[in-house]
Amino acid sequence: MKSSTKASPPAFHHPITISPREIDGMGHVNNTVYLQWVQEAVVRYWQHRSPSEAQAELLWVALKHEITYRLPLFLEDKVEAWVTATGTRGSRASFETLFKRGDDLVAEVRSSWCCVDSTTRRPRRIASEIARAFLPEDGEGPAR
Numbered sequence: 001m002k003s004s005t006k007a008s009p010p011a012f013h014h015p016i017t018i019s020p021r022e023i024d025g026m027g028h029v030n031n032t033v034y035l036q037w038v039q040e041a042v043v044r045y046w047q048h049r050s051p052s053e054a055q056a057e058l059l060w061v062a063l064k065h066e067i068t069y070r071l072p073l074f075l076e077d078k079v080e081a082w083v084t085a086t087g088t089r090g091s092r093a094s095f096e097t098l099f100k101r102g103d104d105l106v107a108e109v110r111s112s113w114c115c116v117d118s119t120t121r122r123p124r125r126i127a128s129e130i131a132r133a134f135l136p137e138d139g140e141g142p143a144r
Contacts, residue, residue: 012045014081016099018073028072035065038097038109041081045095049133057118058130063092064112071106073099079106085134091115091123093134 016037024030039062047055073079082098091114099107117124 012041012048012083014041014044014083016041016079016081018075018077018079020075023075026072028074031067031069034067034069034099034107034109037081037099038062038065038111041083041097042095042111042113045083045085045134050130051133054127054130058124059116059118059121060093061114061116062111063114066110068108069106070108071101071104073101073106077101086110088126088131088135091125093126093131 018029022029022033043060046060050058078101080100082100084096086094086096088094093113093115095111095113097109097111098105099109115124115126116122
């Protein structure tokens with residue numbers, strides 16, 4: 001009998017170093033910095049999981065980020081980003097990025113990205129083999 005439990009998509013771990021220029025007038029990491037971190041983490045995740053041919057042919061454009069801030073981060077904090085692909089549909093992919101300080105969840109970001117052809121810069125459908133590299137169960141899921 002086949003199990004109905006789906007495999008969890010693989011999460012990508014991305015360590016972050018906080019620099020003094022990322023600290024704002026309130027003494028904590030500026031909210032805008034999280035967008036830079038999401039961009040860096042998702043792109044590194046793509047580079048880590050996808051074949052080099054796909055990296056040469058495809059680019060990603062951020063469409064939407066929804067950030068929930070839970071705790072402030074400070075200069076000496078050790079921070080990690082955990083990125084998980086949550087779905088694809090057509091040329092779109094959705095990701096969740098969790099920022100953690102130890103066991104504390106400091107922020108979570110749900111983002112939507114568009115896959116584009118590196119030559120034409122036009123949206124390009126995400127091939128099933130690419131989707132499977134991020135979503136091994138069936139490669140399809142709800143894209144936000």
